[in-house]
Amino acid sequence: MATTSARLTLPAKLEATLIGGHPWVYRDQVPQGFSAPIGTMVEVRCGKFSAWALWDPSSALALRVYSRIAKPDVNWYRQRVSEAWQLRAGLRLQRTNAFRWIYGEGDGLPGIIVDHYAGLAVVVCDTPACDQIVDALVPLLVEVGGVSGVVRRRRGAAKEDRLERLWGAEPPATLVVEENGLRLRADLVAGQKTGLFLDHRENRATVERVSKDARVLNLFAYSGAFSLYALRGGAREVVSVDVAPGAAEDAAHNVRLNGFDESRHHFEVADVFDYLERARLAGERFDVIVCDPPSFARNNAHLDKALKAYVRVNAAGMKLAAPGALYAGASCTGRVTPHAFKQCLAESARRSQRRMQVVHESGQPVDHPELLGHPEGRYLKFVMGRLLPRA
Numbered sequence: 001m002a003t004t005s006a007r008l009t010l011p012a013k014l015e016a017t018l019i020g021g022h023p024w025v026y027r028d029q030v031p032q033g034f035s036a037p038i039g040t041m042v043e044v045r046c047g048k049f050s051a052w053a054l055w056d057p058s059s060a061l062a063l064r065v066y067s068r069i070a071k072p073d074v075n076w077y078r079q080r081v082s083e084a085w086q087l088r089a090g091l092r093l094q095r096t097n098a099f100r101w102i103y104g105e106g107d108g109l110p111g112i113i114v115d116h117y118a119g120l121a122v123v124v125c126d127t128p129a130c131d132q133i134v135d136a137l138v139p140l141l142v143e144v145g146g147v148s149g150v151v152r153r154r155r156g157a158a159k160e161d162r163l164e165r166l167w168g169a170e171p172p173a174t175l176v177v178e179e180n181g182l183r184l185r186a187d188l189v190a191g192q193k194t195g196l197f198l199d200h201r202e203n204r205a206t207v208e209r210v211s212k213d214a215r216v217l218n219l220f221a222y223s224g225a226f227s228l229y230a231l232r233g234g235a236r237e238v239v240s241v242d243v244a245p246g247a248a249e250d251a252a253h254n255v256r257l258n259g260f261d262e263s264r265h266h267f268e269v270a271d272v273f274d275y276l277e278r279a280r281l282a283g284e285r286f287d288v289i290v291c292d293p294p295s296f297a298r299n300n301a302h303l304d305k306a307l308k309a310y311v312r313v314n315a316a317g318m319k320l321a322a323p324g325a326l327y328a329g330a331s332c333t334g335r336v337t338p339h340a341f342k343q344c345l346a347e348s349a350r351r352s353q354r355r356m357q358v359v360h361e362s363g364q365p366v367d368h369p370e371l372l373g374h375p376e377g378r379y380l381k382f383v384m385g386r387l388l389p390r391a
Contacts, residue, residue: 006034006036006040006042006043006055007042007043007044007045008030008031008034008042008043008044008045008063009031009044009045009046010025010029010030010031010044010045010046011029011031011046012046012047014029014046014049015046015047015048015049017373018046018049018051018065019048019049020373021371021372021373021374022065022373022374023064023065023105023110023371023373023374024061024063024064024065024110024374024376025044025053025061025062025063025065026060026061026062027057027059027060027061027062029062030062030063035057036055036057037055038055038056038057038058038128038129039054039055039056039128039129039130039131039132039133040054040055041053041054041055041066041071041072042054042055042063043071044063044065049068050068051065051066051067051068052065052066052067052068052070052071052072053065053066054066054110054111054129054130054133055129056111056127056128056129058127058128058129059126059127059129061111061126061127064105064110064111064129065110066108066109066110074136074140077109077133077136077137077140078140078143078144080102080107080108080109081102081137081140081141081144081145082144083107083108084101084102084103084107084109084114085101085144085145087107087366087367087369088101088116088366088367090366091366091367094180094181095178095179095180095181096178096179096180096201097116097117097118097119097177097178098115098116098117098118098177098178098179098184098186098196098198099115099116099198099201099367100113100114100115100116100198100199100367100368101114101115101116101121101141101145101367102114103367103368103369103377104126104377105371105374105376105377106368106369106370106371106374106377107369108371109133109137111125111126111127111129111130112124112125112126112130112133112134112137113125113126113194114137114141115193115194115195115198116145116147117175117177117186117188117194117195117196118175118176118177118178118186119146119147119148119149120147120148120149120150120151120168120171120175120188121141121145121147121149121150121151122151122152122153122188122194122195123137123138123150123151123152123153123166124152124153124154124155124194125152134152134166138150138166138167139167142167142168147168148168148169149165149167149168149169149170149171150165150166150167150168151163151164151165151166151171151188152164152166153188153189153194159189159190162189162190163188163189171188172188173187173188173189173190174186174187174188175188176257177196179201179204179225180201180204180205180229182225182228182229182232182258183254183257183258184196184223184225184228184254184257185223185250185253185254185257187250190246191223192222196223196225197222197225198367199332199364199365199367199368199380200225200226200292200330200380200382201365202362202365203328203330203362203382204225204226204228204229205229206328206360206362206382206384207226207229207230207233207288207290207328208229208230208232208233209233210233210288210326210384211229211230211231211233211234211235211288212233212234212235213234213235213236214230214234214235214236214286214287214288215235215236215237215238215239215285215286215287215288215322216230216235216237216238216239216286216287216288216289216290217238217239217241217286217288217289217290217317217320218230218238218239218240218241218290219241219272219275219276219289219290219291219292219293219313219317220241220242220272220291220292220293220294221240221241221242221247221251221267222242222244222247222250222251223247223250223251223254224240224247224250224251224252224254224255224265224267225254226290226292227240227251227255227265228254228255228258228260230288231255231258231260231264231265232258232260235264235288236264237264237265237266238264238265238266239265239266239267239268239286240265240266240267240268241267241268241270241272241275242267242268242269242272243269243270243271243272244269245269247267247269248267248269251265251267252265252267272293272313273312273313273316276313276316276317276319276320277316279320280316280319280320284320285320285321285322285325286320286321286322286325287322287325287326288325288326288327288328289317289318289320289321289325289326289327289328290328290330291313291314291317291327291328291329291330292328292330292332293309293310293313293330293331294332295332295333295334296309296310296331296333296336299335300335303335303336306333306335306336307336307340307344310329310331310333310336310341310344310345310348311344311347311348311351314327314329314344314345314348315347315348315349315351315352316352317329317348318348318349318352318354318356318387319352321352321354321387323387323388323389324386324387324388325386325387326359326384326385326386326387327356327384327385327386327387328382328383328384329341329344329345329348329382329383329384330380330381330382330383331344331380331381332379332380333379334376334378334379336381338361338363338378338381341381341383342358342381342383345383345385349387352387353389353390354387354388354389354390355387355388355389355390355391356385356386356387356388357385357386357388358383358384358385359384359385359386360382360383360384360385361381361382361383361384362382363378363380363381363382364378364379364380368380
């Protein structure tokens with residue numbers, strides 16, 4: 001853990017935001033001339049506010065607030081890890097062994113993600129400033145969660161260097177995990193995120209409940225998790241669409257893993273926009289449609305473009321809806337607010353000559369908690385509605 005320390009007084013204009021619980025201080029908010037080694041725990045003061053924050057001179061996020069009580073030590077980190085483990089207790093009783101164990105700011109450990117895959121802990125850091133904290137966390141993950149191994153996945157690294165063993169046996173590149181009783185293959189080395197998209201667990205269960213006898217379309221399907229839930233829910237046919245050939249192989253493997261009739265599932269390896277146009281011209285219609293695209297904006301400069309992309313893809317998807325179909329649109333773009341996303345869906349419905357009745361709306365599950373005072377922690381939007389002809 002960070003052993004060096006420093007002191008810093010921040011501009012008074014930040015006091016209300018910091019007291020309100022926001023854990024970030026940006027680089028341009030730090031008084032000029034301050035310097036400390038990366039990973040230093042800085043004692044910051046701002047009016048009546050005081051805390052210990054992690055210093056990162058290489059990032060736009062220069063300070064991440066950790067403790068408002070005292071400089072973090074082993075017992076402080078143990079408490080954060082234990083609190084996070086206890087919050088996920090209900091998940092572990094639901095035939096689920098793949099979940100986000102530590103969600104950075106939401107669990108009081110800014111910049112650090114820990115995902116749990118069938119007894120393995122996979123650590124991801126937003127910044128090298130967290131390196132010393134990871135060293136302190138590894139034995140606590142073993143102590144609290146009884147994991148068999150701890151690995152670190154490095155973003156942007158070459159495939160052969162992406163996974164680093166920190167403790168325990170060398171993990172397999174691919175393993176099978178369980179989610180709500182369904183079995184899925186997780187690729188810890190080459191898979192998206194840390195291997196799977198864990199945040200849609202409850203939304204997939206929602207799709208399962210409405211799929212009985214339905215023809216289901218899963219857009220941006222990846223390895224077919226939404227499709228598996230639809231099949232278990234009794235869908236008569238599921239069509240999965242994704243541009244990645246490897247996703248088709250993984251989805252087919254997952255269908256077989258769960259013993260589903262393979263004739264009920266079809267995977268289209270295609271660009272989603274191209275597929276939607278072909279399907280429209282062919283007169284294809286679906287009773288349940290799920291559209292869960294990747295993030296369309298990495299920063300505010302791309303926000304307007306992202307909103308237009310959401311309107312375009314959802315309008316195209318809605319054109320394939322059978323009368324009274326259920327349409328589920330999702331967004332993982334943090335810079336798009338829930339209200340803005342619903343406005344996108346409203347415009348999509350207008351363009352597709354339909355009206356949409358919202359019947360279900362949700363965000364992130366329990367293992368992705370949002371810290372009050374930190375709205376940036378809320379990124380996931382999932383809106384399901386019934387599509388009807390315009391009246």
